[in-house]
Amino acid sequence: MKFYDCSTAPSPRRVRIFIAEKGLDIPTVQVDLRNGEHLTESFRKLNPWCTVPVLELDDGTALSEAVAVCRYLEETHPDPPLMGMDARDRARVAMWEHRFEIDGFLAVTEAFRNQARGLKGRALTGPDGADQIPELVQRGRGRVERFFADLDRQLAGHPFVTGERYTIADITAQVAVDFAGWIKMTLPPDHRHATAWYDRVSQRPSAAT
Numbered sequence: 255m256k257f258y259d260c261s262t263a264p265s266p267r268r269v270r271i272f273i274a275e276k277g278l279d280i281p282t283v284q285v286d287l288r289n290g291e292h293l294t295e296s297f298r299k300l301n302p303w304c305t306v307p308v309l310e311l312d313d314g315t316a317l318s319e320a321v322a323v324c325r326y327l328e329e330t331h332p333d334p335p336l337m338g339m340d341a342r343d344r345a346r347v348a349m350w351e352h353r354f355e356i357d358g359f360l361a362v363t364e365a366f367r368n369q370a371r372g373l374k375g376r377a378l379t380g381p382d383g384a385d386q387i388p389e390l391v392q393r394g395r396g397r398v399e400r401f402f403a404d405l406d407r408q409l410a411g412h413p414f415v416t417g418e419r420y421t422i423a424d425i426t427a428q429v430a431v432d433f434a435g436w437i438k439m440t441l442p443p444d445h446r447h448a449t450a451w452y453d454r455v456s457q458r459p460s461a462a463t
Contacts (some may be wrong), residue, residue, distance in 0.1 A: 271461065302381065307319075350416055351417050359430040
């Protein structure tokens with residue numbers, strides 16, 4: 255296997271944390287997003303969506319999208335389980351992971367990509383350009399505020415997003431909180447459940463990846 259990463263980007267960080275939690279050692283290739291390496295013809299052949307992360311399997315199959323890569327690693331390296339224990343648990347983990355990807359991670363993306371000077375003409379990821387829409391910055395920030403509140407409510411009464419065990423839902427939420435710092439938003443002090451959770455997950459060795 256070979257993992258195509260960008261050490262400064264939040265999306266592949268979700269997979270890096272997942273890999274670290276699994277205790278795996280996967281050869282890594284750094285993709286220079288700043289200088290447009292992901293838009294080159296050679297990278298397009300690997301991933302026509304021009305995004306990282308990508309996991310290239312030994313048979314040449316290329317898997318893009320963070321959760322898809324994590325799903326493959328979960329199936330091939332099931333211990334420790336990070337995507338649920340049984341049908342009910344797996345469904346709940348998937349539900350919360352997807353919810354926090356939309357309401358947290360993608361909300362930050364909306365605000366950040368529509369205001370960053372270096373992303374003019376690149377407001378959306380992918381092979382095609384897209385103009386920035388300034389009005390989407392405030393909408394994105396409002397979505398992030400709601401994400402913080404939803405996260406705090408969900409963490410009342412148990413240590414992790416879906417209960418007593420750390421899962422990919424925690425990974426996505428944690429990376430979303432850290433990514434929010436790029437738009438100068440942090441967990442409000444009165445969100446004590448989310449703040450305590452964030453302190454716990456940030457102390458895990460995988461958080462340093």
